[in-house]
Amino acid sequence: DVKVTQSSRYLVKRTGEKVFLECVQDMDHENMFWYRQDPGLGLRLIYFSYDVKMKEKGDIPEGYSVSREKKERFSLILESASTNQTSMYLCASSLLVWGPSYEQYFGPGTRLTVT
Amino acid sequence: RKEVEQDPGPFNVPEGATVAFNCTYSNSASQSFFWYRQDCRKEPKLLMSVYSSGNEDGRFTAQLNRASQYISLLIRDSKLSDSATYLCVGAGRDGNKLVFGAGTILRVKS
Secondary structure (H helix, E strand, O other): OOOEEEOOOEEEEOOOOOEEEEEEEOOOOOEEEEEEEEOOOEEEEEEEEOOOOOOEEOOOOOOEEEEEEEOOEEEEEEOOOOHHHOEEEEEEEEOOOOOOOOOOEEOOOEEEEEO | OOOEEEOOOOEEEEOOOOEEEEEEEOOOOOOOEEEEEEOOOOOOEEEEEEOOOOEEEOOEEEEEEOOOOEEEEEEOOOOHHHOEEEEEEEEOOOOOOEEEOOOEEEEEEO
């Protein structure tokens, strides 16, 4: 059974703080993703990674960075948190494919509030 | 224009009703399509994949119309437990990135 875990379910940070969100998957998936989900906007891709030390910008990378030092772990970093980064953050993983997609498996999410 | 668009709802239906959701996509290169289900305060989970020929899984039927670039999900004999947000999802040519619609809220009431 695929499991994707995220380091925190709820997080409250102050404006300007550096924030680390961690994600771990146990299925040896090559792909890992970070999304944010906001009401009315759905899931938006922040960054993704096809392999260790590889990263690709998604649709909304501004204000974020990522790190993938090990295959099973993908970290999202907010260098200087701002109130507009208050959101639900979801991590996902999937197999690397060439052609039709495979399912993405999601973690439970981290609800981040920046005050 | 969003790449995947859905009617946000909510759709409020009685138990036992049949309900249908549509979704349109703008990227004609998309090869794969899915419906994900997201319960309140939970993560999205795959409900079913969508094939050109249409596919059925119990009370759920999904169809893809490439000519008109829309995807549909039909739920028959709705149950209270079907209450959730249904996300329409498309994939690009390389298949590794998915594009999510904003979701359609379904509320099934007794």
